[in-house]
Amino acid sequence: MNRFDYHRASSTQDALQALHAAPLQSLEAQLPRFMAGGTNLVDLMKEGVMAPKRVIDIGQLPLTEIRELDDGSLWLGALATNADTAYHPLVIERFPLLRSAILAGASPQIRNRATNGGNLLQRTRCVYFYDAGVPCNKRLPGSGCPAATGLARQHAILGSSPSCVATHPSDMCVALAALEAVVHVTGPNGDRAIPFADFHRLPGNRPDLDTTLAPGELITHLVLPPNELQAHGCYLKLRERASYAFALVSVAAALSLDDDGRIAQARLALGGVAHKPWRDLDAEQWLIGQAPTADTWRECAAIILKDAVATGGPALPESLPGNAFKIPLAERAIVRALELALAGIPTNTGEDAFRALGAQEDRAPTSESP
Ligand SMILES: Cc1cc2nc3c(=O)[nH]c(=O)nc-3n(C[C@H](O)[C@H](O)[C@H](O)COP(=O)(O)OP(=O)(O)OC[C@H]3O[C@@H](n4cnc5c(N)ncnc54)[C@H](O)[C@@H]3O)c2cc1C
Structure with missing residues (x-):
């Protein structure tokens, strides 16, 4: 059992402060983490893949809104659940591709709990990444990649590197890529917007980094531009x-x-x-x-x-x-x-x-x- 501090954030500002006030850790796996639905983070903690010394529960923050913007874009709160997103009338009518992708994933129970922000940041399902008993460049860069010569059914056929052949597991993110979503984040250096194409990374020699998020940045919402692709x-x-x-x-x-x-x-x-x-x-x-x-x-x-x-x-x-x-x-x-x-x-x-x-x-x- 790994001991960790638990903090329930009362506001976005409180969440950022609680994260930055956490004691410094040299191991990436021990860095403090936000927890939204917990459906991936808690699994990884139970498997010993991640062992954050502090967990900041952001589940109560008011980031659940789904609404239309004046230009016809769709605002998707980071903490709206996958289920609430897939069954929202605006998504059904205007972004059916997103609905199809969400409903192709997980189970109804998990979609009721899983959030949009957490979906973007779920980790690979590579079995070697999940096995804390074997080396993995994604867990510890430079330690090795038994996946390259191991069970390969799930692994990448495009864009892999000698360091990592893992794949991104999300269904929702595939639709968000096609729909040119923009990820909005806030952090110690203020707010910024990241086009979806620039959000996730190829592994190169740093497969431990899944995204271009800076340390401590919190996803607040996504924006999907209007399109004429519904039919x-x-x-x-x-x-x-x-x-x-x-x-x-x-x-x-x-x-x-x-x-x-x-x-x-x-x-x-x-x-x-x-x-x-x-x-x-x-x-x-x-x-x-x-x-x-x-x-x-x-x-x-x-x-x-x-x-x-x-x-x-x-x-x-x-x-x-x-x-x-x-x-x-x-x-x-x-x-x-x-x-x-x-x-x-x-x-x-x-x-x-x-x-x-x-x-x-x-x-x-x-x-x-x-
Ligand atoms: C049995 C099972 C089957 C599944 N099947 C599928 C499937 O078929 N397809 C699919 O796409 N997914 C599948 N999933 C994955 C599921 O969709 C993800 O676990 C879920 O979307 C993660 O969301 P969460 O809110 O629970 O994230 P959490 O577990 O709370 O967090 C995940 C990561 O995101 C970070 N995080 C969360 N929210 C934010 C935020 N707002 N800002 C910054 N960081 C944040 C956390 O720190 C953590 O590192 C499955 C999961 C399980 C357990």
């Missing part, structure tokens, strides 16, 4: 089980069409394939002006996956197959997500998909839909 969006998630599992590959796809039926705008982000939600601006740009056909989708997938590399592969013993299967899986997932987006089918998972796919294709969705 043609889909969040497709492929996983080991049909529910309650993290993505092997996921795709957030959203399109708008011009009067000739060609693609006017395109947004695409992938989950489960990299250390951060993976967005490819070249592929999005290439789609503009194309006809929405199967050949277009396949060519787009090839652009996104041109630099994909499997982890492990022949170097591994047969009992530890690598993740080469993820490359063709991702290709089919991109094609299928774009097909579903074009057809206005918002997801391949859960009740929404059952209704939509059942109505339009006379078949139930499965985790093997593509």
